[in-house]
Amino acid sequence: MKPLLGLTAGLLFFCGHAAADCLTRGTGDMGIVIERAAGSLQVVDTTAHKALFRVEGLGDLSHASAVYSRDGRYAYIFGRDGGVTKVDILCGKIVTRVVQAGNSIGGAISQDGQLIAVSNYEPGGVKIFSAQDLSLIADIPATGIIDRDGKQKGSKTVGLVDAPGQRFAVSLYDSGEAWVIEMKNPTAPKIQRYTQIGALPYDALVTPDGRYYISGLFGQDGLSLLDLWHPETPPRIILQGYGRGEQMLPVYKMPHLEGWAMAGNRAFLPAVGHHEVLVVRQDDWVETGRVKVHGQPVFVMARPDGRQVWVNFAFPDNDTIQVIDTESLVVVKTLKTGKGALHMEFSPRGEEVWISVRDKDEVQVYDTDSMELMYKLPVDKPSGIFFTSRAHKTGL
């Protein structure tokens, strides 16, 4: 914990802000970095490349994700322990915190910014809270299933995202469903249930335009695609070769679907179990190419202009990042970051990318044009990085 103590002292020295002081500043160039072991986060300034605050007491953040309020001031952090914490990043403090389930995996904010939805493993279901004070607004239990021990329980819910029209979409792992929850009237959720979308959806994404909701399937090859512009048409299976021929893999090796990169008219996605990135035409969801990479890809992220795709890898290759040129499909750079390169976040106009390097206790900032390391920030076991520009993006 030494570097952290050093950092905290440095913070007090450099910024002169005790955690109780609030900053009067724009929030557009701010972000947070999760400290996965300590259950804390750092608030960062992406212009100055400096930490502003450290916020503690967020529970189990060994796996965490976050969304932002539409003003960019509040981050909602979803922890592994079912905790949802609303953090004021201008004041560096927790506004409110609820532990709303036994085990959760992620959440989303509604189009209008008024609602926070959380997908839970234990007990399975979706809970919807007021973004204001995290009071409960709707509790939507998942389809009941019988588990291996013969006990009745709710299906796990995964891949929860927001969609235009004040909707949320979510996948039900055990029961193989996708639900679209329309929240125009918060006291009367309207739920459209699609059954038999495919076996064991384990995660999902919505395309950046909010049109297609795509669930990854753990129990069969291919992915399930729902066109949210046509709720009358049930989901269909695409990319039937996705994962084909693979033996069942442990879930922790399944690639993250947030990691899909959309560049121009193509999607770049991590192959399942292969050392490859797949190139898919978005018109008809047909695979058009593959790029050989260094290991099993976890996140495959497009620079905002779509010219480059940056890839990180599963253990034991997680000390490496590769950059693919999306036009030539050539790996143009291989970077050695140190072990535990877990997550990447681009600055909104794409000039920089921030990379969490867990085992070095640092976040590294690269210039995406020269692909050179420019800055390092000391962060205790960093994982997810979330910039406030997500406030303005459907599905993030």
Place this chain on the structure above:
Amino acid sequence: MKPLLGLTAGLLFFCGHAAADCLTRGTGDMGIVIERAAGSLQVVDTTAHKALFRVEGLGDLSHASAVYSRDGRYAYIFGRDGGVTKVDILCGKIVTRVVQAGNSIGGAISQDGQLIAVSNYEPGGVKIFSAQDLSLIADIPATGIIDRDGKQKGSKTVGLVDAPGQRFAVSLYDSGEAWVIEMKNPTAPKIQRYTQIGALPYDALVTPDGRYYISGLFGQDGLSLLDLWHPETPPRIILQGYGRGEQMLPVYKMPHLEGWAMAGNRAFLPAVGHHEVLVVRQDDWVETGRVKVHGQPVFVMARPDGRQVWVNFAFPDNDTIQVIDTESLVVVKTLKTGKGALHMEFSPRGEEVWISVRDKDEVQVYDTDSMELMYKLPVDKPSGIFFTSRAHKTGL
């Protein structure tokens, strides 16, 4: 001016902020509305649907545009009189103001947020300023031309945008050029000059991904397209039928190219002189359809999810807004706003659109799902509306 007095009093009452007080709040849900006659602007809160401040003394704003700093706190407003004003929207006051040319038309902010570039009519050229204090960093004169009176002067510069790689692109009206200005080293701009791109480029846009720079041509049919991924390849003419068969039109009737809507893989653009919106396939820039609309389109703007395109019209049809469904290509709604519907701005996740209605001295806010009028804000002769989410978007 009655409604304004009423508004100011209301502001003091509702928010309790004198213009000197600064707000501690997120900037992500803020914006400005230009008051074109008064030379002032209002700072607005898009969550509360309220004005926060009125800022005066910005010179001639009879035609104005704006960009934002990367933190979202500062708006840079480009006025007709060559004035560039940096406004602190958290404090509702002018930080600094320079009158840098006799007549200007617009500007851009660099990818890294450090530079403000302005394109000038009089004298023609591009000036680049520090975003910090608006001190001059580079003065790039335009190609010299001989005007009608036989006098030597610089070509007008138009359609200035930012592009990835710390670049600006600009078109030269009189000399028919496009220049790409690379500012990695601010003291030594590197300029790539493309000549003979087409006759009289009068405005330009960059696609949202920052790849294609497209100049509208006043002197010939078609548009000039430069692929910024391939600076070695000179621009080529696309959409040769664009404007074909039309007699020369006065410039004030040429559609605004900022008005191009990119929805999925298609662009929707205003026809020149026709009561039509053109649909163009982005792969090969071929026209695939036309939608008949109510008048000569000025701005053709896609809702962020690409499902709808909203269109406003030139005089005498500027009391009308039409909404096109991008899938069926049907006009699904015709709204009567009152005269002088000049500009539209979508909230970043697309749930609302704000419309300036000049002759009613109001901004109208519509729910884009129901297409119903939800709120009205009193604004003195409103024109351009600019939300802080532009801070995160290339070309805006």
